[in-house]
Amino acid sequence: MIKHIVLWKLKATAEGLSREQNAAAMKRDLLALKTKIPQIRHIEVGMNFVASDAAYDVALYSEFASEQDLNIYQQHPEHLKVAGFVARVRESRVVVDYKTE
Numbered sequence: 110m111i112k113h114i115v116l117w118k119l120k121a122t123a124e125g126l127s128r129e130q131n132a133a134a135m136k137r138d139l140l141a142l143k144t145k146i147p148q149i150r151h152i153e154v155g156m157n158f159v160a161s162d163a164a165y166d167v168a169l170y171s172e173f174a175s176e177q178d179l180n181i182y183q184q185h186p187e188h189l190k191v192a193g194f195v196a197r198v199r200e201s202r203v204v205v206d207y208k209t210e
Contacts, residue, residue, distance in 0.1 A: 110150075111173040113182075115204045116165035123198040131198040132156045132167050138191045139169055145187040148178035165203070179206065 117135070119128045126134070136154040143152050151172040157164045173179040182188055195202075 110209045111176055111179050111206060112209060113169070113171045113173065113179055113204070113206050115169040115202060117167045117195065117202050118200040119166045119198050120200050124194070126198075128166060129156075135167050135191075135195055135198070138194065142182075142185075142187055142191065146182050146185050148173055148181045148185075150174060150178075 119131050121128055123131055133156070136156060139154045140152060143149050149171055151170075153168075153170045155168045155170075157166050157168070171182075173182060
């Protein structure tokens, strides 16, 4: 199994919306991918609630059966639409992908 984790820090304002509004839009759009991309086995999106300079604003945790399924997800047109929005509202991003038995 492949686990895919992404954390984003968002701009204070972007696309005419606040950080909180963009985080909520990201959560809605990322979770909606579960019904559009069959390779997603599990997906969670959380929004940070603790104020800290070290904290990120939005976290994505998702699971895939294989690296191939992760690649299909990453290139899927619906994912690319969401990724385009995220790229416009994010300040920074970190990611980790790893295998489990």
